Amino acid sequence: MQSAIPSPAVRVSNVSLNYYTPERETLALSNVSLDIEEGDFVAIVGSSGCGKSTLLSLVSGLIRPSQGDISVGGKLVYAPSPKVGYMFQKDTLLEWRTVLENALIGAELLGLDMKKAKARAQDLLIRYGLGEFLHAYPAQLSGGMRQRAALARTLCPDPDLLLLDEPFSALDYQIRLALSEEIAAILSEEGKTVILVTHDIGEAISMANRVIVMSRRPGRIKSEHRITFPSYGAARPMPLAARKCPEFAGYFQAIWDELDMHQVQ
């Protein structure tokens, strides 16, 4: 699918990030470089506190690097852009707005044509199985439904690049599996470039075509794994099918060993 973003879709060059608080200075990321091509689905894995969310916030333009540059679509990132959708770990739905009104928040903030935005939001919500809940309030939804509503809100302005920060981590395992299957289907249909942050190795391998492993703080890129499933044939399997492919266990073991998961913090 043609998109407005030329190649590479995202370039992170020699980026470091320091956080300053009255008590201390924290080097959260050190010298991170990464190129992401249009249509890539990149998963970033690493233990808690290694700087995954920081990296997404930098790509989104919410924070600026202490050193280095970030560009999206060939343009240096200085501030959040409508071309980039950012979905946080917590769904951040507004409890006093209906599901449809929540899905329209991004479009409102960006000053988009609200008639068109409403039609798209409705269409997305219906496709995500929330057609009967357009005028319901978030409190009436299950955890999985809330995440789908949050995804509709993120996709409503039609961003080229989607940043997902542990979108399934608050959900039970079974729901997480089902939702990652649904979201993978939605995203491959929409042809978006995606960066997914997760600490779940299986989720990363089953959804992404590239898995980037980050080291402990200060976060650095430790390694990259290109994920392919030749046993499945030329097409990319959906996440549940990917988990059943013989290649899956090999990737899992390699990434597990690199992550040092037995040294739980």
Ligand code: ADP
């Ligand atoms: P992850 O998402 O991988 O768990 P984060 O990017 O949230 O990691 O955090 C990386 C490091 O930076 C952690 O040590 C965290 O405590 C610190 N940190 C994150 N946000 C801030 C902030 N706003 N101010 C100070 N330190 C922060």
Ligand code: MG
């Ligand atoms: Mg995080």
